[in-house]
Amino acid sequence: MSAMQATSGTNNLEALWMPFTANRQFKKAPRMLVAAEGMYYTTDDGRKLLDGCAGMWCCNAGHARPRIVEAIANQAKELDYAPAFQMGHPKSFELAARLVAHLPPGLDHVFFTNSGSESVDTGLKIALAYQRTIGQGTRTRLIGRERGYHGVNFGGISVGGIVSNRKVFGTLLTGVDHIRHTHDPARNAYSRGQPEYGAELADDLERLVGLHDASTIAAVIVEPVAGSTGVLIPPKGYLEKLRAICDKYGILLIFDEVITGFGRLGAPFAVDRFGVTPDIVLTAKGVTNGVIPMGAVFVKKEIYEAFMTGPEHMIEFFHGYTYSGNPMAAAAGLATLDTYEEEGLLTRGTELADYFADGLHSLKGLPHVVDIRNCGLVGAVELEPIPGEPTKRGFAAFLKAFESGLMLRTTGDTIAMSPPLIIEKPQIDFLFDTIRGILQTLD
Numbered sequence: 001m002s003a004m005q006a007t008s009g010t011n012n013l014e015a016l017w018m019p020f021t022a023n024r025q026f027k028k029a030p031r032m033l034v035a036a037e038g039m040y041y042t043t044d045d046g047r048k049l050l051d052g053c054a055g056m057w058c059c060n061a062g063h064a065r066p067r068i069v070e071a072i073a074n075q076a077k078e079l080d081y082a083p084a085f086q087m088g089h090p091k092s093f094e095l096a097a098r099l100v101a102h103l104p105p106g107l108d109h110v111f112f113t114n115s116g117s118e119s120v121d122t123g124l125k126i127a128l129a130y131q132r133t134i135g136q137g138t139r140t141r142l143i144g145r146e147r148g149y150h151g152v153n154f155g156g157i158s159v160g161g162i163v164s165n166r167k168v169f170g171t172l173l174t175g176v177d178h179i180r181h182t183h184d185p186a187r188n189a190y191s192r193g194q195p196e197y198g199a200e201l202a203d204d205l206e207r208l209v210g211l212h213d214a215s216t217i218a219a220v221i222v223e224p225v226a227g228s229t230g231v232l233i234p235p236k237g238y239l240e241k242l243r244a245i246c247d248k249y250g251i252l253l254i255f256d257e258v259i260t261g262f263g264r265l266g267a268p269f270a271v272d273r274f275g276v277t278p279d280i281v282l283t284a285k286g287v288t289n290g291v292i293p294m295g296a297v298f299v300k301k302e303i304y305e306a307f308m309t310g311p312e313h314m315i316e317f318f319h320g321y322t323y324s325g326n327p328m329a330a331a332a333g334l335a336t337l338d339t340y341e342e343e344g345l346l347t348r349g350t351e352l353a354d355y356f357a358d359g360l361h362s363l364k365g366l367p368h369v370v371d372i373r374n375c376g377l378v379g380a381v382e383l384e385p386i387p388g389e390p391t392k393r394g395f396a397a398f399l400k401a402f403e404s405g406l407m408l409r410t411t412g413d414t415i416a417m418s419p420p421l422i423i424e425k426p427q428i429d430f431l432f433d434t435i436r437g438i439l440q441t442l443d
């Protein structure tokens with residue numbers, strides 16, 4: 001019996017249809033994680049892996065953090081579940097109040113979901129319902145961006161801009177259009193932080209206003225930094241411009257901060273990092289340190305208040321989930337915030353950003369590297385694809401990293417890094433030294 005069989009308790013991997021995974025490849029050569037603490041995972045054969053991507057961009061405070069573990073255990077004993085509709089429990093209100101204190105003034109109401117995908121669909125629905133509520137019911141069109149990732153529900157893949165996530169799922173939502181993406185390696189390759197060129201790409205929204213008319217457009221949704229399509233940092237001035245165009249035409253601006261939220265960019269949110277305040281902020285992942293599924297959608301006061309009309313016994317917004325703000329997630333969220341606050345993690349990325357960027361950009365010139373991008377504690381190394389076999393080189397890098405004691409994410413042929421915000425400098429050295437070694441031996 002292999003070590004994997006011994007620890008996983010099964011030698012039958014067949015039943016599980018794994019998400020976003022090459023199932024057949026995995027089942028031939030499984031990569032099993034059996035434990036995690038601090039910055040490290042443990043594999044079933046007893047190896048330690050440095051977590052180079054905070055799980056999947058979610059465990060911002062690292063793993064097995066005592067406050068969070070204890071809070072969940074206690075909560076399960078005290079109040080395991082409470083109905084979310086027409087009933088409440090104190091911790092969801094407490095978490096809401098504490099969370100909004102971390103957002104810029106004005107973004108002071110929050111709706112709980114259970115994932116990033118649900119936060120996206122919730123945000124889009126709020127935008128549509130809000131426009132109708134304020135007498136702008138012709139505004140039904142949603143605008144996304146090419147190369148955007150907004151989860152996998154129908155709303156999210158409709159406004160998203162990743163072809164493989166869209167092409168086999170029929171007609172998606174109607175009335176959706178996309179602005180151009182901002183990736184421009186010809187002008188911006190190897191930028192440290194925000195690229196210099198491309199603010200004018202925000203004008204593409206003007207093109208869509210010209211095509212559809214502003215009176216048909218409810219909202220624009222973008223990731224401030226696009227994560228899943230390879231860490232695309234917004235050019236200087238781009239987000240400001242997008243905000244100005246939205247203001248000009250009465251279009252709501254939605255930031256999908258599922259990845260950028262909770263300290264990833266060195267500031268609590270991208271909103272703070274870039275100084276641009278949207279009307280709706282979508283989060284998930286870091287809200288509970290990835291430990292219990294939860295998402296949170298922040299909206300401006302005017303949006304919440306627009307719904308608070310009509311007879312008081314009536315439900316104001318016909319939307320919600322069985323597990324919205326459930327006690328286990330709320331307890332995890334509160335303990336996560338305690339941890340972030342006590343350890344200064346929501347801004348720790350700023351202290352480490354230069355060291356991280358130095359290590360990352362030292363990879364320039366290694367074989368196959370065509371671009372390097374960074375912001376806060378997010379980094380990406382883009383590799384030239386093997387001709388005719390896109391993604392193969394990226395996947396090979398991921399597998400070699402796993403064998404070398406490092407867990408990374410690759411998206412296409414781009415290696416993405418987003419370590420837990422508790423990372424120390426020697427671990428940053430290990431991260432980049434390992435990648436350097438991999439790139440020197442990669443076909």
Ligand code: PXG
Nearest residue numbers: 056115116117149150151228256258259409
């Ligand atoms: N919006 C954004 C911006 C995301 O990055 C989602 C929505 C969806 O979240 P859920 O919780 O429904 O998965 C995401 C998720 C990767 C990677 O390595 C990225 C995500 C998830 C898993 C892997 O690129 N982002």
